Structure formats: structure tokens, C-alpha cells
Amino acid sequence: MTATNPFLAQIIRERENESSVSRFHEYETPLVTVDVVIFTVQDQRLKVLLIKRRHEPYIHHWALPGGFIRSGESLQDAAERRLFEETHVKDVYLQQIRAFGKPKRDPRARVISIGFYALVGSTRIKPIADSDAEDVGWYCVTELPTLAFDHNLIITTALQNLQVNLEDTPVAFQLLTEKFTLTELQKVYELIENKPLDKRNFRKKMLSSGILTETGELKKEGRHRPAQLYRFTTGMPDDDVEENPEALKDVLQDINEPMSKNGHQ
Amino acid sequence: MTATNPFLAQIIRERENESSVSRFHEYETPLVTVDVVIFTVQDQRLKVLLIKRRHEPYIHHWALPGGFIRSGESLQDAAERRLFEETHVKDVYLQQIRAFGKPKRDPRARVISIGFYALVGSTRIKPIADSDAEDVGWYCVTELPTLAFDHNLIITTALQNLQVNLEDTPVAFQLLTEKFTLTELQKVYELIENKPLDKRNFRKKMLSSGILTETGELKKEGRHRPAQLYRFTTGMPDDDVEENPEALKDVLQDINEPMSKNGHQ
DNA sequence: TGAATAGTGTCTTTCAGACAATATGCC
């Protein structure tokens, strides 16, 4: 299991010169994958996309869509590619979770996976008339089977991440169509936070937050009063800090503002 | 730059059978490192540890302590090891930030780095009479030089992460000695949040939160009134979810609680 | 007694949370 890499050899040699001990054998070149938790709301449920594995290990187990990074591809790119391959959707909210790197998480070799989660409105997803008719399915997050590798952990972490994110970012819109009713929006919040919310308090908060724009249109459905349709006001959150080294300056500017008192040193 | 790996070859071959196209050349095996942002408070300043590089690329530039993952080592382990090598400190608050994987972030080869940040009380750090007298230094976060690779970005991300973390976790204690005064604690908050805080409001919040225990001892210093010394009440936050697959159940249990109404489907 | 820091209380505003009746469209 000591797969190595010519660049690693050279780099390690330089480092180890410094301590005069050759520990080359202690290193290995792990493989790196991305795994993507694709969330959507279907039938009033929060669901994730799973794929049935056709190879060992974990053959016939459900797993997250994922794969190896290609040359020249950023982590985000790789996640976007896999997302597109499974859902044929682009320009989707996609967020890195963290790296998962426990040594034995893949029995074949050392594999480190970078987890992502994506939010996709269910109407954007085509019926997956995909290439090889892999077995794919949308599973309710409350009824997940035991997944391959540490994918249950990745989903759990993704969901926690999403819950925290929802508290201060209007990500819920990513799971809806362009126009939506307040009731639909509330349902998404309830599914993510996994608890019922008070209708009046919810509407009060949303309407006063300024992120909603009235369309003037109504959604008529069934024999009852139609609902106002709203639209999301601001743009999609920007995750591209890494691709935009210039954005770094703004952040640092804020940090660099010196403390008001204590001009110490 | 097409460094490959025998395991990757096999695994890709299996995958690509599925689409009948051999895209083997599009893959590479990136190298994986950890980089650790070590925060401490010295001279009323928030500082990070930097190391002067002794090899190309970025020779003589300052950089974060970091290094390659060793066989059998988790990401956290690798970060802990590097942290110990630089500071001779163990049992430190250590938190993963995220993976940094932009293709050209290292000019030599494809290197993906997992960023961590650590919080270390300044009194715990020995004067670094380290092996090879590498050039190391503590830099104020407000006065960072231009660092090697994307290390400025990693530090910025670490700091943002820490700021968010501070809002709902008492991490500030990790930067203090066991016993501390409220003024010292406030200073740490001010340094991390990078803004002055109101003394009365701060003390009110801290004392009512229940995380502080009076020691009864006083800190006498200078010709002025001595201050009460406090101690941190609860234990160190537990980051070991990944090592503890059993903990997963608790989290999922919470998530699995079905919605109260809408027993739909 | 003066210098330096420790320590303390009130008022206002804001936000979250509990809670129930009326409005509207369709059949």
C-alpha cells in the first residue's frame, strides 16, 4: 500500500535533509476524490441523490456520487462536474463541507475525500435518462440506508452545515423554483431545520428581512384562496473566494483595521 | 505533470468501463498536505506562527507550518504532528478549516492542502529551541507579509472561521492560561472579533452564561486594584466525530425525528 | 492623594416566540 509519487520523493528528500533522517517510507500518496451530497425537495421531503455501486468494495451498496479529481480541475470544478453528470444541472449552489481523511475509510487504498453539498430545485432535475442506467435514487434524509464508506457521516455533516448556513444566509431559495409562495418557503425551512415553525412569525421575519420581492402573481391551486408568489431579491451567494485572490484584500482590509485603543507596540 | 498511482489506475479502469471511454490520462494523483494556522496571543496581539522556507519554490518566503500526510495518519493526526514539531505542545484546540485545491497553488505539482487552525495559550509555547534552527516567527495577523502559496488565503479563512466559531463556542479560553481575569478574556474577544467591546455588557454576558467559575484568587499587578481570577467551567470541545462513527447515531437520531404534521407518504 | 485598572446598573431597542381569528377563491 505504499503508492508513491515522483514529485513527493523529491520534495520529501528536501525536507528530510533538514533533519538528516530519511523517513521516505513513512509517506504515501493518497488518492483524492470529491463526494457530493445533492439535496432537493420532492414530495414535501428533503432528499439526497444516491447511486448504487457496481464494483467492490461495497458492491450493491448505495453511495454518494463522487469521483477523482482530474488534471487542472479545482475541487469545486470536480464537484460541479460530478453534479452535472448525475443531474444535468449547472449553476447550482455548491458548497464545500470539509475533507474526510480517516486512514481506513476506503479499504483499497488511502483515499481522502473532499465533501460538498449542492442545493438543486427539484424542477431543474431531468428524469435522469443517463448514460449507463446506473441505479440512482433519491432518498429521504430521514430514511437513509447504510451507505458505502463514510458516506453517512458526510451526509450528516452536510446537513449540519446546511442548518448552520440557513441561519444567516438565504440558501433555502436554492431549493425552490424562481417564484414561490411563503408557505412553500416555510416548508423548506421546516425540512432543513427539522422542526415545525410558526406561520405568523415566519412570515413576519421573511417579509421584514427584505430578501423577498412580490411578483404580483398568484398561485391558484385547489379550491381555496390563492397565494401570493414571491421572488428572491439578491443574487446567489459567492463562493469563489479561492478563484478570486483579489477578493482576499477586502477581507484582510477588514481584519487589518487596527484596534482603537492600545496602540501598544 | 502526470504523476499516477497504481491503485488509481485500477479504480479508474473499473469506473470507465461503465462509459466505455478511457479517460485515464485525464486523471493525476495530487499530493496532499496539511497546513496549520497556529494562533496565539502575545503582547496583546493576535499572532500566527510562520516559518521561513529554505527551498524553492518561494525560497526565503514565509509560510505556514505544514507537511505531507504519513501512512496511517489521519488528517487531524498530521496537523497535530506538525503542530507539535513546531511548538512542542500537545492537547491543543485544533479545527479543520477546509481543503484548498486550486490547480496552480503549488507550481511544482498538484498539491491539495487541508487547512487547520490551532489555538495555543502563549505560556504553553516553549522558546522553540528546535532542531535545525529553522527561521520561525510569530506574526501579528494585522501585519502579515506576503506568504508562500495561498497561505494568506488560508489564514484569512482560518480567521473568519474562528470569528464565526467564537459566536457560539467558548473557544477564547484556548488562548488563555488556566486562570484569567475578565479583562484578559475580553481582550481575546476583541482581538478575534477585531473591534472594541463594552466592558459592562461583556462581563454581564460572560458571568450570566455559566461558563466561568470563580477561583477566589486575585491577580495583583501594578499599582491598582487586583482582579478576580476565573476558570473555564466546561471541557474542551470535541472534534473527534470522524474517529467516532458511533457518535453519528446521535446526530442522525435528531435528524430522523419525523415532522410532526404531514405524515405524508 | 493620585494613578491605574476593577467592578457595577439602568434604560432602550430589537428580536424571538406564543397565540387565533378573518379573508378569499373554488367547488
Add this chain to the structure above:
DNA sequence: GGCATATTGTCTGAAAGACACTATTCA
């Protein structure tokens, strides 16, 4: 008219934020 969902407002408690004076020690 009856059904089903949409829409609306008040009260209360908790927490955050603004704000300034007294207390204690030591030189």
C-alpha cells in the same frame, strides 16, 4: 354555503447595546 388554505397583529420575555460612575490597590 362549505371547504381549504392564505393572510394578518398583539403581547411577553430575553438578549443586545448604549452609557458613566464608584472601588480598590499601590507608589
